[in-house]
Amino acid sequence: MTTRNNVPDATKTATAAHALTRIDPRVPHPARVYAYWLGSKDHYPADREAAEEVAAHRPQVVTGGICEHVDADLRDPEKILAEAGRTLDLTRPAAVILTAVLHFLTDADDPAGVVAAHAAALAPGSFVAISHLTSDFAPDAVTAGVAVYNALVPAGITARSHAQVTALFGGLRLVAPGIVPVSEWRPGHAPVHSVSADLYAGLASTRRPADHTITS
Numbered sequence: 073m074t075t076r077n078n079v080p081d082a083t084k085t086a087t088a089a090h091a092l093t094r095i096d097p098r099v100p101h102p103a104r105v106y107a108y109w110l111g112s113k114d115h116y117p118a119d120r121e122a123a124e125e126v127a128a129h130r131p132q133v134v135t136g137g138i139c140e141h142v143d144a145d146l147r148d149p150e151k152i153l154a155e156a157g158r159t160l161d162l163t164r165p166a167a168v169i170l171t172a173v174l175h176f177l178t179d180a181d182d183p184a185g186v187v188a189a190h191a192a193a194l195a196p197g198s199f200v201a202i203s204h205l206t207s208d209f210a211p212d213a214v215t216a217g218v219a220v221y222n223a224l225v226p227a228g229i230t231a232r233s234h235a236q237v238t239a240l241f242g243g244l245r246l247v248a249p250g251i252v253p254v255s256e257w258r259p260g261h262a263p264v265h266s267v268s269a270d271l272y273a274g275l276a277s278t279r280r281p282a283d284h285t286i287t288s
């Protein structure tokens with residue numbers, strides 16, 4: 073069987089495998105095609121041609137986005153925000169996604185303060201997402217697991233209760249369904265797994281409840 077370009081499928085398969093392991097500028101490579109969509113400079117004409125053809129059929133794939141890496145500790149929001157602000161326009165709505173990371177901060181690190189500092193830098197209409205380890209669903213097993221982990225890894229982790237995870241959001245306005253087991257977020261979606269992931273998840277708008285007060 074041949075494709076519309078008259079290239080046998082078997083040849084295409086072999087070419088695809090080859091393209092993933094060797095640099096051949098004549099053959100589009102997924103990383104370079106993606107790099108083209110992201111606005112990077114690292115691609116060849118074959119990559120650009122493939123990227124343009126796909127985009128012609130499905131323009132949504134072209135994000136025009138930029139991916140940058142900030143080398144900073146979460147406990148240093150000032151540095152993160154300063155460096156992120158070089159790439160992101162923080163005067164426009166943005167999202168801070170803190171998935172499975174705040175449990176690496178101890179209470180002494182003031183994780184709620186870290187969340188608040190990030191949220192304070194966001195424009196109205198922005199969101200903060202958090203997922204966080206909890207022992208609420210399996211207290212003995214998770215507490216034992218945390219103890220073993222903390223005995224082996226100096227930085228340690230902290231499982232937090234529903235109330236403690238709620239407190240991390242401070243005064244931010246939670247989006248329904250609130251803070252729930254991660255597999256139950258969000259409404260209209262049945263839990264993916266019957267076994268708990270031992271994580272809570274929540275999403276909040278950076279607008280505070282007071283922002284919604286109707287004044288005449």
Ligand SMILES: C[S@@+](CC[C@H](N)C(=O)[O-])C[C@H]1O[C@@H](n2cnc3c(N)ncnc32)[C@H](O)[C@@H]1O
Nearest residue numbers: 144145146147169170171172173174176177227
């Ligand atoms: C379980 S992974 C979660 C990664 C990612 N957020 C996700 O949801 O797939 C935890 C990550 O938190 C990072 N981490 C732990 N403590 C941190 C800190 N104080 N500042 C920044 N990153 C930290 C670790 O390096 C690791 O990459």
